[in-house]
Amino acid sequence: MTTIIANAGCQAPSCKVYVSGNLKAQRKTQAGRTAEKRLITAEVTSFSDLSADVVDRLEGSSIILVGMMGCGKSAVATAVGEAMQYAPLDSDTVIEQATGKKIPEIFAEDGEDAFRDVESQVLEELCSYKKCIIATGGGAVMKKTNWGHLRNGVVVWLDFPVEVLAARVNADGTEGRPVLEGDSGTAQQLTNLLEERRVMYEQADITVSFKDGDSDVAEVARVVLDALQERLEGDEQKQKLSTPKEDEDDGLDGLDLPTKSS
């Protein structure tokens, strides 16, 4: 499993360093401005090259984003979808459209099991499409049957620290999040949920882990594309190594070898 630790601007070798992070530190001298322009151009070019490369390697397969609420699945699906010309889809939104109810209403009126059933039906449908990037609900990984659908695409886990998730969820408001209940506070509830779910998120094909919330959506999108490229390239190399070439000379022709017994 590929784990990419992303931390924009971090100089440690285990961290990916992004041009945007370095730019902030540049002095605004004339030379600095010229360098900044060049770097920005290079970033734009390489980002579109990166997206095009990932599109080629995926050969139409969809990307499925999994992770806790607030990790940015919907936002990142939109950003990566735009870069790759893949259709961004959000299973929570489709559930609301299909049922004509908001998620908290479904939980309150029909119960969580009913919500999970509809979620499975929606995932089955969405994951059957090609060239999509699908933001799944935070709990979608918990049903084994859902994995049969998720595995139609490349599954990417957006892994953020609980403090970052809690800050985002609290900023958006917790009213629309029926799985967060009780008085223990958002961070504690998310910690408990993540403890139950981690083992399932770890089933993803690719994990991108962030140490903090400093990376904006564009940076996260870039890390996702980087991770996809690395993984797909690695898989292609493995495939090449394990596939014997037809008519390959094994160097044994002409040798007087004993015949194999059957």
Ligand SMILES: Nc1ncnc2c1ncn2[C@@H]1O[C@H](COP(=O)(O)OP(=O)(O)OP(=O)(O)O)[C@@H](O)[C@H]1O
């Ligand atoms: N990298 C980021 N930096 C700052 N804010 C972000 C980032 N990613 C997402 N957000 C914000 O965090 C909130 C949650 O994001 P989003 O809805 O994309 O998450 P999600 O994983 O789809 O959540 P859910 O599963 O609950 O739908 C939104 O307000 C979004 O704008």
Ligand SMILES: O=C(O)C1=C[C@@H](O)[C@@H](O)[C@H](O)C1
């Ligand atoms: O983490 C969860 O279980 C949920 C997350 C949301 O995306 C919604 O799917 C719903 O609120 C449940």
